[in-house]
Ligand SMILES: Nc1ccc(F)c(C(=O)c2c[nH]c3ncc(Cl)cc23)c1F
């Protein structure tokens with residue numbers, strides 16, 4: 001018996017090509033590029049590859065959440081409130097920027113530091129909340145291994161295990177590793193928007209006779225109550241499955257500012273330049289080298 005009443009299949013496949021971002025950093029942007037704009041509540045997904053001295057020096061955020069997940073290496077971060085730390089392989093930083101953050105995110109490991117940064121929009125009422133961090137070390141991230149499937153539960157639930165992360169918008173963010181020959185059937189709430197981003201290997205998504213998809217591709221999923229995935233290759237398959245309940249609000253983005261109207265964007269730019277309404281600490285702050 002098929003595991004789902006309405007299996008989700010692949011509506012669109014988009015290859016994320018490398019591009020410059022920050023200072024000398026290379027990112028493969030999937031969600032957030034022109035043809036992948038309306039995946040409400042998701043604004044952007046960057047797979048970043050950064051070697052020192054490149055990185056993301058002092059920059060602001062307002063109106064959304066930046067979720068950084070390190071796949072390999074380390075990143076150090078510091079913000080204008082004095083909050084600082086290092087995100088290492090397998091670690092997670094869920095930063096709710098709310099009304100405003102200014103921070104720097106710089107590589108802290110030797111060689112290439114590789115990870116994902118997902119931007120999740122906030123509802124209009126949450127765009128003015130105080131900034132907040134939820135930071136998990138690799139060992140604290142819920143993990144289930146079963147029948148050749150190894151899933152790390154960054155947000156939401158899989159195999160009956162939930163993540164401790166408190167998401168403003170109901171969200172799932174699952175990091176799957178499938179051994180050769182393994183398959184997985186993951187339930188996804190019916191009315192959520194959902195996509196897959198492949199990190200390593202090749203997999204078959206949606207229906208069992210679909211053609212295999214390889215890394216750096218993002219797959220937009222059709223509506224439905226779950227996704228099936230098969231690994232029919234001889235290598236491990238690694239991908240993230242991201243889903244969220246749409247906010248259904250207007251989105252006006254200006255770089256690292258995501259609001260609901262053009263007026264709010266203009267107000268945000270003024271707040272940032274005049275160090276007010278949440279950007280007060282910008283007056284005297286610069287990141288320490
Ligand atoms: N100047 C500028 C302008 C706008 C930005 F969003 C950024 C920025 O920080 C990032 C954009 N992708 C990213 N992936 C991973 C990480 Cl750790 C950071 C970023 C930045 F630096």
Ligand SMILES: [Fe+3]
Pocket residue numbers: 056059061066103105
């Ligand atoms: Fe940032």
